[in-house]
Amino acid sequence: MGELVPKRVFSDSRYVRRAPTRGRSARFSAGAVLAALSLAGCSHMPINGPQSRDIDRSATASISTPRDAVVYDYALLDINPLILQILESNASDSFYRTFGSHRGGIPIVRIGVGDVLQTSIFESSSGGLFVAGDATNRSGSYVTLPMQTVSGKGTISIPYAGAVRAAGRTAVEIQQDIETKLAKRAIEPQVIVNVVEQNADSVTVIGDAGGNKLKLTGSGERILDVISKAGGGAAGGKFAGYELLVTLQRKGRTATVPFTTLINEPAENLFVAPGDVVYVKRQPKSFVAFGALASTGASGTVSEGETSAVSALFAFGQERLSLNEAIAKAGGLSDGRSNPAQVFIFRPESRETLERMGVNLKNFAPDQRIIPTVYRANYRDPSCFFFAQRFQMRDKDVIYASNSDATEVLKVLGYVNAWMTTAGNAFIQGRAIGDIASGAHVLSNASTVVVAP
Numbered sequence: 271m272g273e274l275v276p277k278r279v280f281s282d283s284r285y286v287r288r289a290p291t292r293g294r295s296a297r298f299s300a301g302a303v304l305a306a307l308s309l310a311g312c313s314h315m316p317i318n319g320p321q322s323r324d325i326d327r328s329a330t331a332s333i334s335t336p337r338d339a340v341v342y343d344y345a346l347l348d349i350n351p352l353i354l355q356i357l358e359s360n361a362s363d364s365f366y367r368t369f370g371s372h373r374g375g376i377p378i379v380r381i382g383v384g385d386v387l388q389t390s391i392f393e394s395s396s397g398g399l400f401v402a403g404d405a406t407n408r409s410g411s412y413v414t415l416p417m418q419t420v421s422g423k424g425t426i427s428i429p430y431a432g433a434v435r436a437a438g439r440t441a442v443e444i445q446q447d448i449e450t451k452l453a454k455r456a457i458e459p460q461v462i463v464n465v466v467e468q469n470a471d472s473v474t475v476i477g478d479a480g481g482n483k484l485k486l487t488g489s490g491e492r493i494l495d496v497i498s499k500a501g502g503g504a505a506g507g508k509f510a511g512y513e514l515l516v517t518l519q520r521k522g523r524t525a526t527v528p529f530t531t532l533i534n535e536p537a538e539n540l541f542v543a544p545g546d547v548v549y550v551k552r553q554p555k556s557f558v559a560f561g562a563l564a565s566t567g568a569s570g571t572v573s574e575g576e577t578s579a580v581s582a583l584f585a586f587g588q589e590r591l592s593l594n595e596a597i598a599k600a601g602g603l604s605d606g607r608s609n610p611a612q613v614f615i616f617r618p619e620s621r622e623t624l625e626r627m628g629v630n631l632k633n634f635a636p637d638q639r640i641i642p643t644v645y646r647a648n649y650r651d652p653s654c655f656f657f658a659q660r661f662q663m664r665d666k667d668v669i670y671a672s673n674s675d676a677t678e679v680l681k682v683l684g685y686v687n688a689w690m691t692t693a694g695n696a697f698i699q700g701r702a703i704g705d706i707a708s709g710a711h712v713l714s715n716a717s718t719v720v721v722a723p
Contacts, residue, residue, distance in 0.1 A: 382470020
């Protein structure tokens with residue numbers, strides 16, 4: 271049976287029963303079995319997918335880039351008052367500046383092919399060309415011609431005047447031309463031309479505001495007027511105004527402004543002109559946050575631990591968003607992990623803007639108009655909080671909060687601790703297997719492996 275002896279290692283049990291010893295070879299054999307099982311088990315650990323080495327090994331063809339090679343050139347700028355001043359002075363897209371020739375009064379609506387016109391001709395007395403001699407009892411000496419559609423050649427037909435050009439003219443200009451042609455035939459003719467149906471001069475509204483082709487009345491419709499007629503402001507109330515962009519296409523030129531700009535800046539709400547295309551698109555602004563932050567974004571809840579990090583997509587949720595507000599949306603800088611002096615904002619920037627900032631761009635191609643740019647904010651400097659409040663985020667910006675050096679040290683220590691703990695457990699388990707192989711018996715349930723002396 272063996273004798274009861276005091277325990278030696280880590281157990282809730284008081285005693286184990288010592289079995290007859292079969293020799294050290296049994297323990298070494300058990301240790302070898304444990305090592306073999308451990309190595310075999312590594313390939314059966316649960317994972318989400320293939321490991322990187324498996325993908326590398328299975329590739330039929332590959333292109334490798336040295337780790338120290340620069341894959342993408344970019345400019346790095348520390349945020350300072352000069353940079354903020356230049357960014358704030360950058361002119362955004364504007365209808366007022368782009369379409370200056372039409373920013374004045376009401377555009378003139380002209381007759382076009384497909385329009386339907388009705389012409390009335392008056393003479394000063396009866397017995398003329400159009401008014402018979404027995405028409406003295408009529409209340410007015412005039413005749414109304416049948417309605418006519420402006421032909422593909424841009425003309426209408428008037429008796430005794432022939433083909434009269436209508437396309438590209440106003441109703442008044444057509445009237446004057448007909449009067450001139452009838453002056454030698456009719457008695458002091460006067461002409462009135464009415465537009466019965468206007469098919470040529472129209473504005474097309476498409477996108478999230480609806481799809482309609484609206485006829486211009488000549489009263490002077492503005493951009494917001496036609497959007498309202500097509501489907502209602504802010505896309506019929508379905509979306510927030512700050513989520514909408516309005517694009518105006520006119521004679522080969524295009525400009526895009528936020529919907530709220532048309533409301534806040536009346537000068538941008540131009541008169542529409544015939545042939546304009548107004549495109550309303552919902553495009554919510556968002557940014558991505560990585561690194562030493564903690565929050566819940568579109569990617570779900572991200573817990574914060576010693577080495578955890580945030581990688582999430584965040585919606586602006588408002589018209590304008592500052593860097594301070596964006597970091598706050600991402601949960602703020604992690605007090606235990608982040609380096610406040612190394613907060614980066616990644617975005618494309620125009621070459622002209624960087625040249626105004628004094629950035630040396632000689633290493634970039636001369637025809638490269640958009641430069642990858644990284645702005646750095648130093649939150650260790652108290653003045654940075656004021657700068658960051660002025661620094662406006664853009665759609666699709668990327669924020670990265672770098673880890674502190676201490677965090678990297680803690681990561682290494684965590685790996686070392688995990689390795690030592692695993693190695694220690696393997697040693698204890700190996701001893702236990704050896705004892706069991708040599709005939710030892712455990713007397714009670716233990717929270718850890720019990721090894722008898």
